[in-house]
Amino acid sequence: AKHAGGGRWTWYDPIMDERADTDARLGADLRRAIARDELFLVYQPIVELPSGRPAGLEALVRWRHPEHGMISPAQFIPLAERDGQIIEVGRWVLATAMRQIADWQREYGADAPRKVSVNVSARQLNEPGFPDEVAELLATIGLDPAKLVIEVTETAVLGTGAALDVVRRLDELGLKIALDDFGTGQSSLSLLVDTPVSWLKVDKSFVDGVTSDSPQAVILDGLIGITRGLRIQAVAEGVETAEQAERLHRAGYRFAQGYHFARPMPASDVALLLDGPRQR
Ligand code: C2E
Ligand code: CA
Numbered sequence: 001a002k003h004a005g006g007g008r009w010t011w012y013d014p015i016m017d018e019r020a021d022t023d024a025r026l027g028a029d030l031r032r033a034i035a036r037d038e039l040f041l042v043y044q045p046i047v048e049l050p051s052g053r054p055a056g057l058e059a060l061v062r063w064r065h066p067e068h069g070m071i072s073p074a075q076f077i078p079l080a081e082r083d084g085q086i087i088e089v090g091r092w093v094l095a096t097a098m099r100q101i102a103d104w105q106r107e108y109g110a111d112a113p114r115k116v117s118v119n120v121s122a123r124q125l126n127e128p129g130f131p132d133e134v135a136e137l138l139a140t141i142g143l144d145p146a147k148l149v150i151e152v153t154e155t156a157v158l159g160t161g162a163a164l165d166v167v168r169r170l171d172e173l174g175l176k177i178a179l180d181d182f183g184t185g186q187s188s189l190s191l192l193v194d195t196p197v198s199w200l201k202v203d204k205s206f207v208d209g210v211t212s213d214s215p216q217a218v219i220l221d222g223l224i225g226i227t228r229g230l231r232i233q234a235v236a237e238g239v240e241t242a243e244q245a246e247r248l249h250r251a252g253y254r255f256a257q258g259y260h261f262a263r264p265m266p267a268s269d270v271a272l273l274l275d276g277p278r279q280r
């Protein structure tokens, strides 16, 4: 055992040590990933219930590491958040998604995806220059801001007053704000009042319990009433079965996302989805 400060004893943990090591190495690799074209975006449909028709897409980043293969964002995004690289990764994600929306718009016009959501991290939200960066991208790319949804977590927004300010300025630019992973962070219903939220993404952990007689099911039912009253659109995340989709629809959910409908897919497959109805 090693003696830690404050009179507490902690055990030396070789696994933790290894993790710090792996993190440092991955961090160094990530620094080169953008330049080497190793990052790419996939898009998961957000669908309307009960038809399953796509109402929008969520952009999700992927990293194809030259030696380790695919690395999950659940692994490298928290790492990038810790070492600050998320600013640059986030910039790349946003610019890439915005160019993609504009491309679809040009190619498919009225049939193009109506909205694309992009995840924005706590660090990005705490950059006071972030809204100006977004405004500049919108102007350069020539994109209608109403096409873009920014997904933020409760914890990120509640972190500091600066983040709340940034969210308000994004709203003023004409973008829509989605509150992501709702119910898992430091949830505060006052956030729904204080921030210009258009979408509420109810976390998968609640959806998992929807078909049973569970507290999660009760909360899912209750949230629908709240969002309706506030004119916020609720999206149920992580829907994996037809039974869940059916139960959510009955509870009043109009939008859902999950493997039951579609997995995240490369942009080229989204194009097929858009071409689909025309070929019939
Ligand atoms: P998230 O924003 O909550 O994204 C939803 C995650 O759930 C995605 O995982 C998606 O692939 C997965 N998912 C969708 N439907 C289902 C389902 O039916 N079952 C299950 N088990 N999972 C489902 P992914 O792509 O691995 O991303 C994980 C997290 O990494 C995201 O959670 C988000 O927090 C973060 N992330 C991903 N891309 C970005 C990004 O571009 N920027 C930032 N800041 N964070 C990102
Ligand atoms: Ca998200």
Ligand code: CA
Binding pocket: 180, 181, 201, 203, 237
């Ligand atoms: Ca989520």
Ligand code: CA
Binding pocket: 181
């Ligand atoms: Ca999540």
